[in-house]
Amino acid sequence: MQLSEIQLRQIWPNAGKRAAVFLPYINATLAEFAIDTPVRVAAFLAQVGHESGQLTWLEEIASGQAYDTGSLAKRLGNTPAADGDGQRYKGRGLIQITGTDNYRACGQALGVDLLADPEQLETPRLACRSAGWFWRSKGLNQFADAADFVGLTRRINGGTNGLTDRMAIWDRAKQVLGVK
Template sequence: MCIQCSVGAEGVNMKSDVRIVQAALNQALSPEKPLVVDGLIGPATISVIDAFQRGAVGLNRPDGRVDPNGRTLRTLKDLQPKAFSSDCLAAVMPTAPLSKIETYYPLMQSASEQDESVSGARRLAHFLAQIGHESLSLYYTEELASGKAYEGRSDLGNTEPGDGVRFKGRGLIQLTGRYNYEKYAEYAGIDTSQPDWPELLSTPEHALKVSLWFWDTRHLQEKADQDDLLGITRRVNGGYNGLSDRQAYLQRAKFFLE
């Protein structure tokens, strides 16, 4: 299942697991006052777990705890509306500040409705898994390294002095190199003479949009339809770095979407 350890009364209460349970409870119960999906265990979350166990699970003696392979988690899974929501995004991206969720959710919701390459539960789940790993849960949209290592890389179109730094990795799935930047600018209708080019790709709107462009132009939706995590990871990463982490992101996304 998608939590690693127990959540609730006398549970291990890893922050990422607590966020998943909080989001799942909100979506299963649609309470008048939803839990804050912050990963912090407290009386409010334990009380809702207890009430869920009494009602939906049918336990006479609820323990206020959700276990990784337990009946409570299975019931939570069964009662998910299978829809993308801000709570879903917060649970899938376990270390993302809530401010990042508030910024990216409307952009991603719009994309999930309008962009065929990420429409449908399976495609969206795989997309979320890859951007989650690549950006460390929506935290990074620009490569930490200076980009000097890309200097003179003609295979990336870096033919001018300073191109390596200027066109270093940006986006939730990082785009690298003059050639790729120019291709994206052509697609997005960006005036590359504007002062904030190419740093523009680090902004939330373009960080997501360039990742969607990469996803579509590499036909990764076809790999997603086949549930081919290995194939997608190879095209995104060039290898299989971080595969177990990508798998964990995918499991969380599927818990809510499928």
């Protein structure tokens, strides 16, 4: 399934001119990672639309310092605060890949060294591909196929943060893509 720029702008009205820049990479990602039905595309666009502020943010707004110590840092594979892994590997990309372990796994899967150059996830191509990798690696098509949007959100976010915005984008995407 290929999206048009008109469709993308209808789904993400705040994306502006960025929609045209990202569109070829989004379409390539949809194909590469089998996000290939209208229901899957609608769910994907809703989630990454929220996570990126409709292409506004490719880097987490927070400093990442919260990922330096404690159980969260350990879960993400970050080393103690002296190394600064929390800031170095804070959320980036359309779906906010976060933490040393995720950067390593994503980079290996995509054939790029994200540990040496984490900012690569802020480029349109890798921001999109990393979101597709995350989607596939977490088995998110099954949630989209089952219309389990809350379960999908929890799998991405760990909770239901931003659920109202995610659902509003999902509703627009379903309407634009003809999902019943």
